[in-house]
Amino acid sequence: MQATAKVRDANGSIAITARSRAHYEIRAAKNARAKPAAKVLMDEMREQRDWSAWNAVSQTTKSFWNGMLVGFSNAGDAGSVVLWHQRNAALLDLIAAGIQVPDYVEEGIADAEAYANGETAESALVDQSLGIFEWSAAPGCAKNDVEAILQSNPSIGHGSMTIEICLADIRGMTDAGYRTEVLCQWVTSRIEPYLDATDWEKAADPALLDGDGAIVDAGSTIAADSRMVLGIDVFREKRVTRTSMVVAGYRSDGRVHLEVVAQRTGMTWVVKHAVAVRAKTGITQVALQTKGCDAADLVALLSDAGFTIVDISASTLLTAAGRMADRLREDKVRHRSQGPLNRVRPRVDVELLRRCDEHGRDAARARCEPVQHSAR
Known part of the structure; x- marks a missing residue:
């Protein structure tokens, strides 16, 4: 003073x-x-x-x-x-x-x-009248990533702020709030996901690869004698329609296995792809919402192709959502940690990441890309 x-x-x-x-x-x-x-x-x-x-x-x-x-x-x-x-x-x-x-x-x-x-x-030089000085965690990082916490909190080690204080906030704050206030990440939606994001991250069990791309650990897989069901959902945003196809089954330890089979724009490819999955895996049941949504248009086509339709509508839809949240909380679910599945967390600034990646600047966009895997 x-x-x-x-x-x-x-x-x-x-x-x-x-x-x-x-x-x-x-x-x-x-x-x-x-x-x-x-x-x-x-x-x-x-x-x-x-x-x-x-x-x-x-x-x-x-x-x-x-x-x-x-x-x-x-x-x-x-x-x-x-x-x-x-x-x-x-x-x-x-x-x-x-x-x-x-x-x-x-x-x-x-x-x-x-x-x-x-x-x-x-x-x-480019325009020198505009500058940016930012301390933030890398997009898509885990909330308990110590390196990410240090990136976004430069005062740690120079005062009363500690890593332990930041970690303690994880359980006491919403996912969007923690990422904004502690990790200084941009969240374009303040809507909290229905499934707990921390529990979802813990449920990830992807395949592990060595430096040559060979599989070292297959990660989560469906047991050979398990019932398997395809799940199909259609999402429409503005003029773009995107259809997701997933497979669910039980692992040998009794946990539920979830995996994305395919995710693409449009709907015309769905029946043909489902038939190909059936030929490889023997799956004959398809679960989808049969009323009041775009996915309902696929019911007749899938039935004509020989699939048994499992109706997920009305009270069944609500019950299924509740059971999913319960199983996740009770550690009874595993998933493949694929990009579309990891969207359970609030979205980051995907548009900016896309522009960065187009110039080869940011690999984080890979977490947002649709993927295709063969059902197990």
Whole structure:
């Protein structure tokens, strides 16, 4: 506080005057319009749900040469329109400059040093008026990943914050809340999944491969004498229809095995693919919702192809969902940890990851890709 000359804390007129004669005022965003400012420090940008505050306040720095606006915030959600736009603009600038997004800190420091040493022509640089400084965990990481916690909490080791405190929050917070507040990950949907995300992650039992791609451990498999049933669901979003085909059965230890057989756009491929699965595995039963949804259009076609339809509708649909949640909680379920199955967790900013991956920048998109596996 040695640099402070005066503090005014009157109601509605809070200000700090420094010995350097710099003057700081604390204002609500809606009351900052038309007040010229050489530097604006905007806190909690994720709470800006429209552009009114940004459009007004961002113009106040133009009255000064080299004015600056600095925004501070944790990760936002689908409604954080201003923060989302500014963050994406900065990341896409990095991509356009050929910088790998996961490594932009290291490469950015190298570029800054090269520019300071006169080794880089100014014309070769991208827009220098926008910068991003972010500490966040890698998309798709486990909530108890210690490395991810350290990535998103740089104050650990420099104060009272500890890894143990962060780990203790896992059970006491919702999945979306923990990823936003602790891991600083963007969650585009605040809707909590019906199945517990932590228990779902623990139920993953994928095949393990060696360095040459050979199977070392087959992971979860259906017992040879188990009943197997195909499950089919059709999801329509805007003008795009996506159909998923899964298989369920019992393992030798009595747990339920779940696996995605195929997931593709459209519906015309379903019957032909189901017949091919039947020829390989002997599965003759198909479970699907037979009323009030797009999947109902497949009932007659599958019946004509010789399949027995297991009707999942009305109270049966609700009961099945409850039993699934119970079995997961009681450790009676295993799945193959495939991309579509792992979507039980709230979604991250998939669109931005897609753009990064198109430039070869981010392997995390592989977790969001539809996969195809042969039923066991």
